[in-house]
Amino acid sequence: MENALTVLVIGAGMYVCGRGTDGFGTVLPALYQAKKQGLVGRVVIAATSPESIKVLKAKVKKLNLIFKDELSISYLPDRKKRDPEAYKKAFDLGINFDCAIISVPDKQHAAVTSYLLRKKLHCLVVKPLAPTLKEVKQLIELQLASQVYGAVEFHKRYDRSNLKLKDVIREGKIGDPLYFLVEYSQRKSIPLEKFKHWVNQTNIFQYLGIHYVDIIYFATGARPIRVMAIGQKNYLKSKGVDNYDSIQCVVEWRLPNGKEFSSTLLTNWIDPEKNSAMSDQKIKIIGTRGSYEADQKDRGITMVTDDDGIEVPNPDFSSFYGQSGTEDFSFQGYGYQSIRRFLADVVAVKEGTIMPAALEGRRPTFSASIVPTAVIEAANKSLARGGKWLNVKT
Ligand SMILES: NC(=O)c1ccc[n+]([C@@H]2O[C@H](COP(=O)([O-])OP(=O)(O)OC[C@H]3O[C@@H](n4cnc5c(N)ncnc54)[C@H](O)[C@@H]3O)[C@@H](O)[C@H]2O)c1
Structure with missing residues (x-):
């Protein structure tokens, strides 16, 4: 296809190919689907170890069957040795x-992305763009100097449940926001198994809480004023992982009109494995003239089977639909939308029909990541200082 993109993917873990799960993650199926739409031609995937490539190839083999189509993929490292810098090759x-x-x-986002920006590639980075404001600002500088487009894969911005929330707030239907309440949690296997190699480089607020910090910023346009966070180390510690089971964070925000509201974000990653969904997620907002409440785990579907017991699937995130091999078959959801949007924007930038600067304010750009990173950085500092309130400047 004339405009089909050549895409370099760095990483071959759970989010890219569903490593450690029965599924296929989001990035790789999204690239297959985007190929069907004529957006993607060739793909190179760089991991660190030959073992990761083996797992990845097995997933690709199955995806070829599911899509009844092959994506042209090359793999790095191509030798039998581990190479954390294979992406440079x-x-x-x-x-x-x-x-x-x-x-x-997370800890490697800044170094890897800096290298690719210097090579003048448009970049989509999974959240957080980076854990510190200093790194985020350096990445923005580099992105501007390289004259490329930089976006963050904040897929919840494409969830209709959050798009509706944004509209309701912007249209003034519930008056002035007074407070948000967010609850977001995942199963114990995330810190204990899936992220066991890098669990000590992140925490549950940085991993999950940031999504809703971004959604509150996206929906209201407010800037954070001050942040406090506390947490508990109990279950994970008993399993030899020195990290928080749960983090509770309060953020005070100021709207462009000067009015203020707060958000309380309650996060944990010690849900039972038998929880009916991987992600348990809810958001509620109280305003001066009404409220908006969204259960983003229970979207109205309950499934019970002999094999897996009770499950509450989220049909909106990242799923296959239709019978493989038929024209109705597709990979859909807000996970796909977020990647498709980036690829379509890159095509438009390449064709010269849009400049990266014109996407500011309309997309989760690198500059739009100043707010979410400022909040996670302040929360991390507050946790280290026993829950002290810290002012945030963005
Ligand atoms: N799992 C999810 O649902 C999800 C969703 C959105 C965003 N994310 C973000 O995606 C990132 C990765 O998460 P994950 O769930 O895929 O974790 P993961 O631990 O399953 O995978 C990370 C992968 O990166 C690889 N890697 C590490 N250093 C590398 C390097 N220098 N070059 C190439 N590959 C390298 C590791 O070998 C591993 O395969 C995190 O920042 C996470 O916050 C994850």
């Missing part, structure tokens, strides 16, 4: 990349 392959999707552990 992608530039020795003689391929002209259009863009990159970066899905590696």
